[in-house]
Amino acid sequence: MTYQALNDRTVVAYVRACPAMERVFSQDAPLSAKEVGDGNLNLVFIVTNGANPRQSAVVKQALPYLRVAGESWPLTRERMRFETQALLLYNELTPGLAPEVYAHDDEMSLVIMEYLGEHEIMRKVLVGRKPLPNFVGHISTFMARMLFFTSDLYLTGVEKKALQAKYINPHLCKIQEDFVYSNPFMESPENKWNPLVDAEVQAVRANRGLKVAIAEVKESYMAHAQALIHSDLHTGSIMVNENDTRVIDPEFAFYGPMGFDVGAVLENLVLNYLTHYAHTLDPEQRVEYQAYVLDMVRGVWTEFARKFEALWIENNKGELPPAQYWDFTGGQEAFAEFRHRYISGILRDTAGHGGCKMLRRIMGIVSVWDITSIEDLEKRALVERLAIRIGSRWIMARNEIDSVEDLIDIVVEETKGVNV
């Protein structure tokens, strides 16, 4: 079907005509649709059977334009191909941890997938101090499986490069190159920051050592083609409820450093931790939930590392290196050392990328709802100053980080004695 933007009526006709949807909607069901996207980037329709609202689906369609920061970005509808490909791969490698894809149509730049009506965006859940007893287990499984099974540790060189070629994603990468690693740290018209932290923001922009370090972390983003990363795995790209976890919106997916994804999760948890100085006025409640969030940081890394290594031991058939490379006396100890050094490298990248992303949320184009929902600028500044200090220390310490406790210690040290 030639591309045309759908509307509330045409989307229903489209879904009716789609054979793959017969397993979702009863025949002749009275379908209706509602557009719920912001209309600037993608159209998002919820299509429902009026006679049985449990039968529903989401249709997401790329519009042929995208406006960011007042500029026209050269973003074509091709981004939907990256999102669809990645979601299909998630369905295969991590079933139940991403929305199920029912159908897709590359010419129409659309994907039809499971409607997550019983899930919330994770940020809101964390700000609301709800428990998420399965999150650590789910997200660590998601990351361990996605990153391991798309890496040189599992694939042959030829298989990896074939997959990599499908995910050369220059325009979406450019957004992260600009807005994570460059623009926040220099004069750029779209940057926004709380005037109360102006001194701290300017200090970051003029900090020689930090600027060199951030440039080095950017190099890793641009040139370290380690695995198929989600590349936007913040807590706004994760839908949760008490039982369930779903990763959404992988249009940025490309071959990059694993630590970028892990760093995104940990950094967003730390930002959320900090915002409870504003969101949670009762000290007991605050201390308790902050400890809970910090335990998630510890748990996500620990479980990720454990599962990643277990997958590697069980499925050691990749190019890097072939299993028989370790066939010698002491070879299994050497293989273990290689694994541990490799996983330490992911943790160091996690610190670097996580730190950069923490800073950019304070001084770049777009913050996070956890912070922007703090209306009192003084309280917000307290959170932001802490984020700047912690993010900066994660970046500067990245090459000496040996354990997730080193990352947590920095959070604990910087928040010791915070008085609200």
Added chain:
Amino acid sequence: MTYQALNDRTVVAYVRACPAMERVFSQDAPLSAKEVGDGNLNLVFIVTNGANPRQSAVVKQALPYLRVAGESWPLTRERMRFETQALLLYNELTPGLAPEVYAHDDEMSLVIMEYLGEHEIMRKVLVGRKPLPNFVGHISTFMARMLFFTSDLYLTGVEKKALQAKYINPHLCKIQEDFVYSNPFMESPENKWNPLVDAEVQAVRANRGLKVAIAEVKESYMAHAQALIHSDLHTGSIMVNENDTRVIDPEFAFYGPMGFDVGAVLENLVLNYLTHYAHTLDPEQRVEYQAYVLDMVRGVWTEFARKFEALWIENNKGELPPAQYWDFTGGQEAFAEFRHRYISGILRDTAGHGGCKMLRRIMGIVSVWDITSIEDLEKRALVERLAIRIGSRWIMARNEIDSVEDLIDIVVEETKGVNV
């Protein structure tokens, strides 16, 4: 033109019919052709004007098969596309340092280029102890320009990824992944080594620390997409004479670590240095030429680093990072620090990749003519033992290397008191 393998007669007809060749050959010139390739991988014809032998050209055509190590490799004729693309880019970025391309035909998997009748393969020249007064200048310019202008330091992210997508080269990469980083270091039927160094070869294969280090260097080859590297830049891929230097055979070209190319040049110079213990019996001549070769090692790195940095300062418009990122008090010092750390990283990679390649020439599928031309196995073993020690130390020391003198010191220390 539909693919067909050419022969001495059809190649002449092909060249005659090629409009681009009118500027090389006079009209109605009596052309003749001679096949000079080994016929197993590519056809290589020299086409000459019998009436004016200065008018000549090389036609190189890929055959649709390649046998390596007794196995059938899934190498399609597509490799000629990589070679042609790279040669055209060299003509643009480093004119005079690669054969000039006159014409190419992707369907026929062929390229027509300058005949280098007055050049020799560099290995032979080095074994013959001839001076190459322009080599350091030429090869350092070639590498500095090719690597800088295809990197994130010069290109935008979008431009770099567009170029990278043209050079996803899985099958040729696989050859290096196997034969440089894996197979030489484990049991593999194609490995060949001098029985007199069997103990040393087995010791490398069972050296835990070294095996871990080689796996890490392989990771850099597979995942560090830093620049368009030649990826086979040994002294058999360089044609020279006293005035001139030409880089040939870039069919392995892909986005990889810069240190792989620099390491190939330095490592081949060091291997040649060592072989003079066998090739050059007169001690005075030997000491003199060895000093000359070691000066080339120093010169190639020093000039490469100097030119690379100068290009960067003059052309600082890449994505990594944008020039205005350094617009702050002290920013120029920070930019200098980033440059120096980046170039140090290339030197460390040079040590790692150069060391691996040195070892593989002693214990893998294919050695180098500098060594195989030593008939006396005892003398050859002396050279090979030194190469194993030096290569191993380059690899193990790679993360502490600060200057090319560190690499040279290892060569000098290991060869101190060698008695032949």
